[in-house]
Amino acid sequence: MNYKLIIISLLAVVALMGAPMASAKPSFLTSFNQHYETAGTRLDSCTTCHNGEAINPYGxxxxxxxRDFTSIENLDSDGDGFTNLAEIKALNFPGNPDDHPQTTSEIIPETPVNVTEPSVNETPEQPTTEVPVSNATPEQPTTEVPDNATEEQESPGFEAIPVVVGxxxxxxxxxxxxxK
Structure with a gap:
């Protein structure tokens, strides 16, 4: 009877050895990171194309x-009003409608100022030239990263623990x- 238990335990250990392979990053994510230079960012995760086990709209x-990233760049896969490319450039998940670039709409307009040169009694008046002047630099739209940023994956060594215990x-x- 102990031999049956040993054989069953060995089969369980062999089955658990495949668990780390299931958590490995697929080649699609590697291709995505190379294409958009997102390695090491919050987009360097399975969440780019998946919602848990299911594939999201971008996926x-x-x-x-x-499997052509370029052909879907101008689409809005998640329907949030931003193209996939705009979301990727802003490091937002293109398949999550709740995660999109946050922009500020407050832009300081430039005001034209009339500049005239002083005239002397003997010369005719110089023409007026309008030059746009702004005391403040206009604000560019900014992108805010939400607090719920995806954390880095843990080291794959944790999947080996059940194998070692087995x-x-x-x-x-x-x-x-x-x-005995």
Missing amino acids: RAYLGSG LLAVVCLMRRDIR
């Missing part, structure tokens, strides 16, 4: 395009079996 558009259990069973 469906990507698969529907024959192997230790098998060794203990075998040693116990030898003592």
Whole structure:
């Protein structure tokens, strides 16, 4: 009976050895990071194309395009009013309608100022030239990163813990079996 338990334990350990492979980054994410230079950013995660286990609207558009990022750049996959490319450039998830670039609409307009040169009694008056002047630099639209930024994935070593525990259990069973 102990041999059956040892065989079952070994099969369980072999099955658990495949668990780390399931958490590995797919080649699609690597291609995405190379194409948009997003490695190490919050977009360097499976959440770019997935909502948990399910594929999000951006992931469906990507698969529907024959896996061509460029062909879906001008689409708004999540329907939030921003193109996929605009969201990616702002480091927002293009498949999440709640995560989109935040822009400020307050732009200080430039005001024209009349500049005239002083005239002398003997010369005719110089023409007036309008030169736009602004005391403040106009604000550019800014992108705010929400507080719910995706954290980096943990080290893949954590998936090996069940395998090590399983192997230790098998060794203990075998040693116990030898003592009898």
